[in-house]
Amino acid sequence: MSLQIDESVLKNVVADVLRKLQTQGAAPTIAKKDDDCGCSCNGACANGDYGVFKTASDAAAAAKEAQKKLRKLGIEGRDKVVKIIKATCAEKSVEWGQLEFDETKIGRLEHKIAKLQGIPNLPGVEWLSPRGMSGDHGITMEENTPFGVVGAITPVTHSIPTLSCNIVSMVAAGNTVVFNAHPKGARCAVVAIREFNKRIKSAIGIENIATIIETPTLDSFNELCSTPDVNLLCVTGGPGVVDAAMKSGKRAICAGPGNPPVVVDETAMLAKAARDIIFGAAFDNNLLCIGEKQVFVLDKVYSQFLSELKTAGAVGINGNQLDRLTKIAFTTDGNGGGCSHPVLNRDLVGADATKLAEIAGASAPTGTEILFAETDANHLFVIEEQMMPMLPIIRVKNIEEAIELAKISEHGYKHSSMIHSLNVVNMGLMARALDSTLFVKNGACVAGLGTGGEGYSSFSIATTTGEGITTPDTFTRRRRCVLVDSLQMY
Template sequence: MSLNIDEAILKNVVEDVLRKLGDKVSPETTSAPKPAAAIPARKSSPDYGVFDCANEAAAASVEGQKALRKLGFEGRKKVIDIVKTTCADKAEEWGRLELNETKIGRLDHKIAKLVGIPNLPGVEWLTPRGMSGDHGITLEENTPFGVVAAITPVTHSIPTAACNIISMVAAGNGVVFNAHPGGAACAAEAVRTFNKLIESELGIHNLITIVEHPTIDSFNALCASEHVNLLCVTGGPGVVNAAMKSGKRAICAGPGNPPVVVDTTADLDKAARDIIFGGAFDNNLLCIGEKQVFVLDAVYDQFLQAFKRAGAAQLNSTQLDTLTKQVFTFKEDGGGCSHPVLERELVGADATTLADRAGTKVPAGTEMLFAETDASHLFVQEEQMMPMIPVVRVSNMDEAIEQAAISEHGYKHSSMIHSLNVVNMGAMARALDSTLFVKNGACVAGLGVGGEGYSSFSIATTTGEGITTPDTFTRRRRCVLVDNLQMY
């Protein structure tokens, strides 16, 4: 995702990138990508920031951060320029690399996320605050923490790493990554490339480091490391809970299950298009992506027709039951209770694959499936990260907001409403209290795609920092000069 890029521009940028690179894959393609260049076999010794040992990686980043501090803000700017330029230049190559490794999502959207990296905020975001009065002058500045240990998800491995580097280095920090194992190789390749360029241009070694073969043990080692000053976690509830118990300050982007409400005043055709655009982005891998829709009874049937006109394909009840049984299984938790577990093979799968699993066929290029369900259905209550959206009929706005809040589970992550009624907007905003709340737009409008604002791949919902920026990764330092300084 990018900053200040609307839907039409986003699509044009992706198509232009693919065309210039000679790519024959259409923006709708979601199946097996072409083979990317193989990642070279790694030596056992550290190689441009890639380490076997978590603590050694963190220690090396300490030295890199010390070198960065000597170069000041200009050094930070140069590192950020390297990361931004490299992501744009290698968007197609790295998009393929990530899709080949993770096997989830869409190639065109993997590329789009990297194309948008240059628009993220950098050092210009850091603004000191000054005060003066009878007793002197006070300046409050943003200062670095030191080394940040960043945990990145499999859903956006390279984009999250690049986004974190920009924000954390802009704040003056070094970074050590423990990537999700499913996307660790492509993340390591990006770190290696960044470090080669940083060393060549600035002479800084190991400003950015990564554990080559990440495990829960390497995560625990970073949490305990004396070289790590701050944790940033973008992932599921398990790793978030572990980080918050580490004893270190943790900035945590936790789970979400974003609901959408459509009321009687909504532009139904636009709402349908927006829900497809946001919910189908990268096959619904976005944590902010639309996951379930609650529609008021008075416009319910009209909305279903609008959804179909916009390109969504409907599953009947039999097909929905068939797909549900393949997507969700139940696992005993050890206490005599069972809970639903996602079939990982279907996470980030495209709509045609899901339709096949449901026992039906949809036209090639179909981006979104939908089905009518009740509010208790597994597809409503579980964050499934697939382009199959359940649509629930509700009798009135109170019921819509109540069911939306129940399905969101108090994560306070993201929610959307399509309405021209400001009273309804306000009621939903207060009831869900979500970090990101989009009115009359796709979810991605909340990150600057089709709406105003800036983007980030780490949205700290659990710990409350919100959409992360360079300021998020700084400490506040107050410098005070006392008395006899008045100029009046």
């Protein structure tokens, strides 16, 4: 997810979108027909036209045949596909951002667009490099080879961006891919797959390098996991789908849930910390799995940090207002045994901060990016991955308490964490305690994925299975070829 953007660029993106919508009319929306996929194909999708199939088995079989053809084209062929995906995302970013926003109704339009504009920065075939060894006993070459067909599960939070990112990495590795998209983001995903297939077929004569199930269901997911034509699974989603994939019997690369904490100690540059936290947590209304979800602040700088949050544009709500919001944002669901657990109100996931303020009975100016409230460490907004632009702020006595409570709130997901500090000892203490896949020091969460920080990125961060930020290398097998002793050429 190497967006390579900052706040000023985002504002320019928004202005450009508004100008285009005013001069050209509203961006096209996805048709909602009952007899087709909604992409103006007049039912052709039912026949597997341009990568869209009725069943997982058909989609996987077509992708398997496409992978055989792709292998014959070698790395040069893969590179052509990757470049087509990147160029299409850049070209269609405004249109597809609007399509996804209209369908999912979560997040912020300008950030949907920005995510698609970041796809061209992802690693491609150049990421793969063989390793050679030569000595008295011969020559050995280790190289990356594809798995074959990857079955991919994508989330509603980043439907087209995750799909596009996965194609770049998986095809660069030599695989083809079948998608079972989240049902609430499937129609825009179908549009993207059809467009990709049209362009790829025109360029290299191969169709179905990326396929998708027209109407994704739990049954299609199970079918995708069980079909022998799928060699590898890649899941980007919540704990339920991750658990199911890992029990499928297939190798699974799983990007599971996160609940990233932030620690602010007494040495932090407080004004910068406030701006960074707002920028990361408010991005796409806190839909990012890496996004700042709860902030632990040392007592010595607690009041000053709250003041800096307000100066940076965050709007605070009081205890009564927080209670009203919490009652709507979470409910309890009995399990039949007399116990209950909190359930997130999905209608508020990715909602605007102004909507949350209205529910809380607070006042927030138009354009407010994020709310904040003082809470204890056991509040639902702290312990649940709530994906809303509302930051709970927790006062702590010292760095030890901050790190311990941060670790508890992260639930051992080992996903992402942040610290704002100039004390390297404190940085080290938190790094070792949380052992998270992404650990950002003195920056917004997105710095961990190349936006404001160095490095590459991906929308699939395999925390559960340990691969980390996925790249083309993630989706390859390692093969060793050995030429022995006297067969060397001197």
